[in-house]
Amino acid sequence: xxxxxxxxxxxxxLMLPPGFPVPTAAELNAAEGALAAVEDDTLVLVDGLxxxxxxxxxxxxxxxxxxxxxxxxxxxxETGLDAAGQSRLAESERAAxxxxxxxxxxxxxxxxxxxxxxxxxxxxxxxxxxxTDRPWRTDRDGRxxxxxxxxxxxxxxxxxxxxxxxxxxxxxDHATLVDGLxRIADLDWRCRIVGSPAxxxxxxxxxxxxxxxxxxxxxxxxAGAMPDVSEEYExxxxxxxxxxxxxxxxxxxxxxxxxxxxxxxxxxxPRDLIxxxxxxxxxxxxxxxxxxxLREFLTDQSALKAAGQxxxxxxxxxxRWEETAQIVAAVLADVAKAGPELAAHSPAExxx
Numbered sequence: 001x002x003x004x005x006x007x008x009x010x011x012x013x014l015m016l017p018p019g020f021p022v023p024t025a026a027e028l029n030a031a032e033g034a035l036a037a038v039e040d041d042t043l044v045l046v047d048g049l050x051x052x053x054x055x056x057x058x059x060x061x062x063x064x065x066x067x068x069x070x071x072x073x074x075x076x077x078e079t080g081l082d083a084a085g086q087s088r089l090a091e092s093e094r095a096a097x098x099x100x101x102x103x104x105x106x107x108x109x110x111x112x113x114x115x116x117x118x119x120x121x122x123x124x125x126x127x128x129x130x131x132t133d134r135p136w137r138t139d140r141d142g143r144x145x146x147x148x149x150x151x152x153x154x155x156x157x158x159x160x161x162x163x164x165x166x167x168x169x170x171x172x173d174h175a176t177l178v179d180g181l182x183r184i185a186d187l188d189w190r191c192r193i194v195g196s197p198a199x200x201x202x203x204x205x206x207x208x209x210x211x212x213x214x215x216x217x218x219x220x221x222x223a224g225a226m227p228d229v230s231e232e233y234e235x236x237x238x239x240x241x242x243x244x245x246x247x248x249x250x251x252x253x254x255x256x257x258x259x260x261x262x263x264x265x266x267x268x269x270p271r272d273l274i275x276x277x278x279x280x281x282x283x284x285x286x287x288x289x290x291x292x293x294l295r296e297f298l299t300d301q302s303a304l305k306a307a308g309q310x311x312x313x314x315x316x317x318x319x320r321w322e323e324t325a326q327i328v329a330a331v332l333a334d335v336a337k338a339g340p341e342l343a344a345h346s347p348a349e350x351x352x
Contacts, residue, residue, distance in 0.1 A: 003325030003326075004329055007325065014038070014044070017031060020049050020053055021053045031057060032057045038065060041064065042066065045328075046068070046070065047070050048069055048071035048073075048074075048075070051070075051097075051100070052071075053075065055092050055093075061099075062099035062100075066101050069104070070103075073106075077268075079171035094117075094119060097119075097120050101335045102124050102125075102126065102331050102335050104128050104328060105247075107273070109269040109271070128327040129248060129318070129324065130253070130324055131319055131322070131324040131325075132319065132320065134316070160298060162192075162237070162240055163191075163239050163260070164177055164191065164194070164242075165232065166193075166243060168193075168196065168199070168204040168222075170203055172195065173244055176286070178216070180242070180290030182216065183290075189294075191220045191221070192236075193223065194226055197222075197224065236260055237260070238260060239251070239261070240262070240264065240294065241263075242290060243264070243265065244266065244267065247269060248269045249268075252266075252270055252274055255315075256312065257318065259308050260308065262311060265281060265284050267284075274314070278314055280293035280296065
Protein backbone atom coordinates (compact mmCIF):
# COMPACT_ATOMS: atom_id res chain seq x y z
CA UNK A 1 0.00 0.00 0.00
CA UNK A 2 2.93 2.33 0.65
CA UNK A 3 4.00 1.89 -2.98
CA UNK A 4 0.49 2.84 -4.16
CA UNK A 5 0.61 5.99 -2.03
CA UNK A 6 3.91 6.90 -3.64
CA UNK A 7 2.08 6.78 -6.97
CA UNK A 8 -0.51 9.34 -5.88
CA UNK A 9 -3.25 7.10 -4.53
CA UNK A 10 -4.87 7.89 -1.19
CA UNK A 11 -5.20 4.54 0.56
CA UNK A 12 -7.46 3.89 3.54
CA UNK A 13 -7.38 0.50 5.23
CA LEU A 14 -10.86 -0.86 5.91
CA MET A 15 -10.72 -3.38 8.75
CA LEU A 16 -13.02 -6.41 8.51
CA PRO A 17 -13.83 -8.91 11.29
CA PRO A 18 -11.18 -11.61 11.95
CA GLY A 19 -13.32 -14.66 11.13
CA PHE A 20 -12.72 -14.68 7.38
CA PRO A 21 -12.54 -16.87 5.33
CA VAL A 22 -15.10 -18.67 7.50
CA PRO A 23 -17.06 -15.76 8.99
CA THR A 24 -20.01 -16.06 11.32
CA ALA A 25 -23.31 -14.43 10.45
CA ALA A 26 -22.48 -11.60 12.84
CA GLU A 27 -19.09 -11.08 11.16
CA LEU A 28 -20.72 -10.97 7.73
CA ASN A 29 -23.15 -8.35 9.00
CA ALA A 30 -20.27 -6.33 10.41
CA ALA A 31 -18.38 -6.59 7.12
CA GLU A 32 -21.37 -5.38 5.15
CA GLY A 33 -21.83 -2.54 7.59
CA ALA A 34 -18.23 -1.47 7.05
CA LEU A 35 -18.62 -1.55 3.27
CA ALA A 36 -21.99 0.19 3.44
CA ALA A 37 -20.30 3.12 5.16
CA VAL A 38 -17.98 3.62 2.18
CA GLU A 39 -19.00 6.43 -0.15
CA ASP A 40 -20.71 5.47 -3.42
CA ASP A 41 -18.45 4.91 -6.43
CA THR A 42 -15.35 4.36 -4.29
CA LEU A 43 -12.73 1.96 -5.60
CA VAL A 44 -12.41 -0.91 -3.11
CA LEU A 45 -9.63 -3.51 -3.30
CA VAL A 46 -10.68 -6.59 -1.29
CA ASP A 47 -8.41 -9.45 -0.24
CA GLY A 48 -9.59 -12.80 -1.56
CA LEU A 49 -9.70 -14.30 1.93
CA UNK A 50 -12.71 -12.06 2.54
CA UNK A 51 -14.07 -11.47 -0.95
CA UNK A 52 -14.63 -15.13 -1.80
CA UNK A 53 -16.60 -15.70 1.39
CA UNK A 54 -19.20 -12.97 0.88
CA UNK A 55 -20.90 -13.32 -2.51
CA UNK A 56 -24.21 -11.86 -1.39
CA UNK A 57 -22.49 -8.78 0.02
CA UNK A 58 -20.44 -8.44 -3.18
CA UNK A 59 -23.64 -8.62 -5.24
CA UNK A 60 -25.27 -5.80 -3.28
CA UNK A 61 -22.21 -3.56 -2.95
CA UNK A 62 -21.16 -3.99 -6.59
CA UNK A 63 -24.16 -1.84 -7.55
CA UNK A 64 -22.53 1.22 -6.02
CA UNK A 65 -18.82 0.41 -5.38
CA UNK A 66 -16.02 -0.41 -7.79
CA UNK A 67 -14.90 -3.77 -6.41
CA UNK A 68 -11.52 -5.31 -7.24
CA UNK A 69 -10.54 -8.72 -5.85
CA UNK A 70 -6.99 -9.70 -4.92
CA UNK A 71 -6.69 -13.50 -5.00
CA UNK A 72 -3.71 -15.36 -3.54
CA UNK A 73 -5.25 -18.79 -4.03
CA UNK A 74 -8.84 -20.08 -4.13
CA UNK A 75 -10.33 -20.74 -0.71
CA UNK A 76 -11.57 -24.19 -1.73
CA UNK A 77 -7.98 -25.40 -2.27
CA GLU A 78 -7.16 -25.22 1.43
CA THR A 79 -5.99 -28.61 2.70
CA GLY A 80 -8.17 -30.32 5.28
CA LEU A 81 -11.58 -29.40 3.88
CA ASP A 82 -14.12 -32.13 3.31
CA ALA A 83 -15.85 -32.43 -0.08
CA ALA A 84 -18.88 -30.46 1.08
CA GLY A 85 -16.70 -27.65 2.41
CA GLN A 86 -14.66 -27.49 -0.78
CA SER A 87 -17.82 -27.36 -2.89
CA ARG A 88 -19.38 -24.66 -0.73
CA LEU A 89 -16.30 -22.43 -0.83
CA ALA A 90 -15.79 -22.95 -4.57
CA GLU A 91 -19.38 -21.96 -5.29
CA SER A 92 -19.15 -18.98 -2.96
CA GLU A 93 -15.92 -17.66 -4.50
CA ARG A 94 -17.09 -18.27 -8.05
CA ALA A 95 -20.21 -16.22 -7.36
CA ALA A 96 -18.33 -13.42 -5.60
CA UNK A 97 -15.72 -13.06 -8.34
CA UNK A 98 -18.51 -12.48 -10.83
CA UNK A 99 -19.11 -9.10 -9.17
CA UNK A 100 -15.51 -7.88 -9.30
CA UNK A 101 -14.67 -5.22 -11.88
CA UNK A 102 -11.18 -6.71 -12.03
CA UNK A 103 -9.30 -9.57 -10.40
CA UNK A 104 -5.62 -9.44 -9.48
CA UNK A 105 -3.92 -12.83 -9.05
CA UNK A 106 -0.52 -13.34 -7.48
CA UNK A 107 0.74 -15.87 -10.02
CA UNK A 108 0.13 -17.31 -13.48
CA UNK A 109 -0.89 -20.59 -11.85
CA UNK A 110 -3.57 -18.91 -9.76
CA UNK A 111 -4.78 -16.93 -12.76
CA UNK A 112 -5.15 -20.13 -14.79
CA UNK A 113 -7.11 -21.75 -11.97
CA UNK A 114 -9.41 -18.74 -11.82
CA UNK A 115 -10.14 -18.84 -15.54
CA UNK A 116 -10.43 -22.62 -15.78
CA UNK A 117 -12.39 -23.35 -12.59
CA UNK A 118 -13.95 -20.08 -11.44
CA UNK A 119 -15.20 -18.59 -14.72
CA UNK A 120 -13.17 -15.38 -14.41
CA UNK A 121 -12.78 -13.91 -17.93
CA UNK A 122 -9.16 -13.49 -18.96
CA UNK A 123 -9.76 -9.85 -19.84
CA UNK A 124 -10.64 -9.11 -16.21
CA UNK A 125 -7.56 -10.87 -14.85
CA UNK A 126 -4.14 -9.40 -14.17
CA UNK A 127 -1.15 -11.20 -12.65
CA UNK A 128 0.87 -9.17 -10.13
CA UNK A 129 3.50 -11.34 -8.43
CA UNK A 130 4.35 -10.11 -4.92
CA UNK A 131 7.55 -8.15 -4.61
CA THR A 132 10.61 -9.66 -2.98
CA ASP A 133 12.82 -7.65 -0.67
CA ARG A 134 16.52 -8.13 -1.29
CA PRO A 135 18.67 -9.10 1.70
CA TRP A 136 20.67 -6.19 3.05
CA ARG A 137 23.93 -8.09 2.49
CA THR A 138 24.82 -9.00 -1.07
CA ASP A 139 27.85 -10.96 0.11
CA ARG A 140 26.14 -13.94 1.69
CA ASP A 141 29.02 -14.64 4.11
CA GLY A 142 29.91 -17.96 2.58
CA ARG A 143 26.53 -18.75 1.02
CA UNK A 144 27.06 -21.25 -1.76
CA UNK A 145 30.57 -22.03 -0.59
CA UNK A 146 31.94 -25.53 -0.11
CA UNK A 147 30.94 -25.63 3.54
CA UNK A 148 27.62 -25.32 5.34
CA UNK A 149 27.30 -22.16 7.42
CA UNK A 150 27.16 -23.66 10.89
CA UNK A 151 24.98 -22.13 13.61
CA UNK A 152 26.03 -21.84 17.25
CA UNK A 153 24.08 -23.98 19.68
CA UNK A 154 23.83 -23.05 23.35
CA UNK A 155 26.32 -25.74 24.31
CA UNK A 156 28.85 -24.44 21.80
CA UNK A 157 28.33 -27.19 19.24
CA UNK A 158 27.94 -26.08 15.63
CA UNK A 159 25.23 -27.63 13.46
CA UNK A 160 23.74 -26.80 10.06
CA UNK A 161 20.36 -25.12 10.31
CA UNK A 162 17.25 -26.15 8.35
CA UNK A 163 14.58 -23.44 8.20
CA UNK A 164 10.85 -23.76 7.54
CA UNK A 165 8.41 -20.84 7.60
CA UNK A 166 4.66 -21.27 7.41
CA UNK A 167 1.54 -20.95 9.56
CA UNK A 168 0.78 -24.15 11.46
CA UNK A 169 -2.18 -25.27 9.36
CA UNK A 170 -2.80 -28.55 7.48
CA UNK A 171 -1.92 -27.13 4.04
CA UNK A 172 1.63 -26.30 5.13
CA ASP A 173 2.04 -29.96 6.19
CA HIS A 174 4.74 -29.51 8.81
CA ALA A 175 3.86 -33.02 9.97
CA THR A 176 5.50 -34.46 6.86
CA LEU A 177 8.54 -32.27 7.52
CA VAL A 178 8.92 -33.70 11.03
CA ASP A 179 8.56 -37.23 9.64
CA GLY A 180 11.20 -36.43 7.03
CA LEU A 181 13.55 -35.08 9.67
CA UNK A 182 13.19 -38.36 11.56
CA ARG A 183 14.64 -40.08 8.47
CA ILE A 184 17.88 -38.11 8.86
CA ALA A 185 18.23 -38.35 12.64
CA ASP A 186 21.67 -39.90 12.11
CA LEU A 187 22.99 -36.62 10.63
CA ASP A 188 23.93 -33.40 12.39
CA TRP A 189 21.38 -30.59 11.98
CA ARG A 190 18.98 -28.23 13.71
CA CYS A 191 15.56 -27.20 12.41
CA ARG A 192 13.50 -24.10 13.16
CA ILE A 193 9.81 -24.05 12.18
CA VAL A 194 8.56 -20.46 12.23
CA GLY A 195 4.81 -19.94 12.06
CA SER A 196 1.80 -18.88 14.04
CA PRO A 197 -0.16 -21.58 15.92
CA ALA A 198 -3.22 -19.32 16.26
CA UNK A 199 -4.96 -20.08 12.96
CA UNK A 200 -5.49 -23.77 13.78
CA UNK A 201 -4.73 -24.56 17.44
CA UNK A 202 -5.61 -28.24 16.96
CA UNK A 203 -3.06 -28.68 14.15
CA UNK A 204 -0.48 -26.74 16.15
CA UNK A 205 -1.01 -28.92 19.22
CA UNK A 206 -0.75 -32.09 17.15
CA UNK A 207 2.52 -30.88 15.64
CA UNK A 208 3.97 -30.08 19.05
CA UNK A 209 3.02 -33.56 20.26
CA UNK A 210 4.55 -35.13 17.12
CA UNK A 211 7.83 -33.31 17.74
CA UNK A 212 7.91 -34.54 21.34
CA UNK A 213 7.14 -38.13 20.35
CA UNK A 214 9.75 -38.09 17.57
CA UNK A 215 12.58 -37.86 20.05
CA UNK A 216 13.86 -34.77 18.21
CA UNK A 217 12.51 -32.07 20.50
CA UNK A 218 16.05 -30.94 21.30
CA UNK A 219 16.73 -30.40 17.58
CA UNK A 220 13.40 -29.09 16.25
CA UNK A 221 12.25 -25.69 17.50
CA UNK A 222 8.67 -24.48 17.04
CA ALA A 223 9.51 -20.79 17.07
CA GLY A 224 6.00 -19.35 16.74
CA ALA A 225 5.08 -16.23 14.76
CA MET A 226 7.59 -13.45 14.11
CA PRO A 227 7.03 -9.92 12.79
CA ASP A 228 10.33 -10.04 10.91
CA VAL A 229 11.93 -13.27 9.66
CA SER A 230 14.88 -11.73 7.85
CA GLU A 231 17.35 -12.90 10.49
CA GLU A 232 16.00 -16.43 10.19
CA TYR A 233 17.05 -16.56 6.54
CA GLU A 234 20.42 -15.05 7.45
CA UNK A 235 21.20 -17.87 9.87
CA UNK A 236 19.87 -20.78 7.79
CA UNK A 237 21.67 -23.21 5.49
CA UNK A 238 18.60 -24.82 3.87
CA UNK A 239 14.96 -23.92 3.41
CA UNK A 240 12.24 -26.56 3.39
CA UNK A 241 8.45 -26.34 3.24
CA UNK A 242 6.14 -29.31 2.69
CA UNK A 243 3.15 -27.13 1.73
CA UNK A 244 0.59 -28.95 -0.41
CA UNK A 245 -0.41 -25.83 -2.37
CA UNK A 246 0.67 -22.21 -2.68
CA UNK A 247 -0.89 -19.43 -4.73
CA UNK A 248 2.55 -17.81 -4.94
CA UNK A 249 4.87 -18.75 -2.07
CA UNK A 250 6.52 -15.60 -0.74
CA UNK A 251 8.71 -17.56 1.67
CA UNK A 252 10.15 -19.48 -1.28
CA UNK A 253 10.93 -16.20 -3.04
CA UNK A 254 12.54 -14.78 0.09
CA UNK A 255 14.57 -17.95 0.60
CA UNK A 256 15.87 -17.75 -2.97
CA UNK A 257 16.73 -14.07 -2.53
CA UNK A 258 18.82 -15.18 0.42
CA UNK A 259 20.56 -17.86 -1.64
CA UNK A 260 19.10 -20.83 0.23
CA UNK A 261 18.75 -24.23 -1.46
CA UNK A 262 15.09 -25.25 -1.29
CA UNK A 263 13.37 -28.56 -0.58
CA UNK A 264 9.70 -28.24 -1.42
CA UNK A 265 6.42 -29.90 -2.22
CA UNK A 266 3.79 -27.49 -3.43
CA UNK A 267 1.29 -27.45 -6.21
CA UNK A 268 0.47 -24.17 -7.89
CA UNK A 269 2.90 -21.30 -8.37
CA PRO A 270 6.07 -22.81 -6.79
CA ARG A 271 6.34 -25.22 -9.73
CA ASP A 272 7.07 -22.17 -11.89
CA LEU A 273 8.68 -19.97 -9.26
CA ILE A 274 11.49 -22.29 -8.17
CA UNK A 275 13.98 -23.42 -10.85
CA UNK A 276 14.80 -27.12 -10.77
CA UNK A 277 18.46 -26.32 -10.15
CA UNK A 278 17.62 -24.31 -7.01
CA UNK A 279 16.34 -27.23 -4.98
CA UNK A 280 14.67 -30.61 -4.79
CA UNK A 281 10.97 -31.35 -5.07
CA UNK A 282 9.24 -34.30 -3.43
CA UNK A 283 5.73 -35.79 -3.81
CA UNK A 284 2.97 -34.59 -1.45
CA UNK A 285 3.23 -36.20 1.96
CA UNK A 286 6.29 -38.26 1.02
CA UNK A 287 8.49 -38.09 4.12
CA UNK A 288 11.00 -40.57 2.66
CA UNK A 289 11.60 -38.37 -0.40
CA UNK A 290 11.79 -35.24 1.74
CA UNK A 291 14.35 -36.88 4.00
CA UNK A 292 16.36 -38.07 1.00
CA UNK A 293 16.48 -34.54 -0.43
CA LEU A 294 17.68 -33.12 2.89
CA ARG A 295 20.24 -35.89 3.20
CA GLU A 296 21.67 -35.05 -0.21
CA PHE A 297 22.16 -31.39 0.67
CA LEU A 298 23.55 -32.12 4.12
CA THR A 299 26.12 -34.63 2.82
CA ASP A 300 26.95 -33.37 -0.69
CA GLN A 301 28.60 -29.97 -0.58
CA SER A 302 28.77 -29.63 -4.37
CA ALA A 303 25.01 -30.17 -4.66
CA LEU A 304 24.40 -27.63 -1.89
CA LYS A 305 26.65 -25.07 -3.53
CA ALA A 306 25.06 -25.46 -6.97
CA ALA A 307 21.53 -25.19 -5.59
CA GLY A 308 22.42 -22.14 -3.51
CA GLN A 309 23.89 -20.37 -6.51
CA UNK A 310 20.85 -21.19 -8.66
CA UNK A 311 18.51 -20.01 -5.91
CA UNK A 312 20.40 -16.75 -5.51
CA UNK A 313 20.34 -16.05 -9.25
CA UNK A 314 16.60 -16.75 -9.42
CA UNK A 315 15.94 -14.62 -6.36
CA UNK A 316 17.76 -11.64 -7.80
CA UNK A 317 15.56 -11.82 -10.90
CA UNK A 318 12.28 -11.65 -8.96
CA UNK A 319 10.19 -8.45 -9.11
CA ARG A 320 10.53 -5.80 -6.44
CA TRP A 321 7.56 -4.26 -4.63
CA GLU A 322 7.63 -1.13 -6.77
CA GLU A 323 7.11 -3.30 -9.86
CA THR A 324 4.17 -5.06 -8.21
CA ALA A 325 2.64 -1.74 -7.20
CA GLN A 326 2.99 -0.45 -10.75
CA ILE A 327 0.96 -3.38 -12.07
CA VAL A 328 -1.74 -3.04 -9.41
CA ALA A 329 -1.92 0.72 -9.85
CA ALA A 330 -2.54 0.28 -13.57
CA VAL A 331 -5.43 -2.11 -12.86
CA LEU A 332 -6.95 0.30 -10.34
CA ALA A 333 -6.62 3.22 -12.74
CA ASP A 334 -8.42 1.28 -15.46
CA VAL A 335 -11.25 0.36 -13.10
CA ALA A 336 -11.49 3.94 -11.86
CA LYS A 337 -11.92 5.25 -15.41
CA ALA A 338 -14.10 2.51 -16.85
CA GLY A 339 -17.85 2.34 -17.17
CA PRO A 340 -20.16 5.12 -18.36
CA GLU A 341 -22.60 4.30 -15.59
CA LEU A 342 -20.19 5.45 -12.85
CA ALA A 343 -18.24 8.65 -12.42
CA ALA A 344 -14.51 8.31 -13.00
CA HIS A 345 -12.00 8.42 -10.15
CA SER A 346 -8.50 9.78 -10.56
CA PRO A 347 -5.47 8.20 -8.82
CA ALA A 348 -5.58 11.05 -6.30
CA GLU A 349 -8.85 9.76 -4.94
CA UNK A 350 -9.50 6.98 -2.48
CA UNK A 351 -8.75 3.28 -2.61
CA UNK A 352 -10.09 1.29 0.32
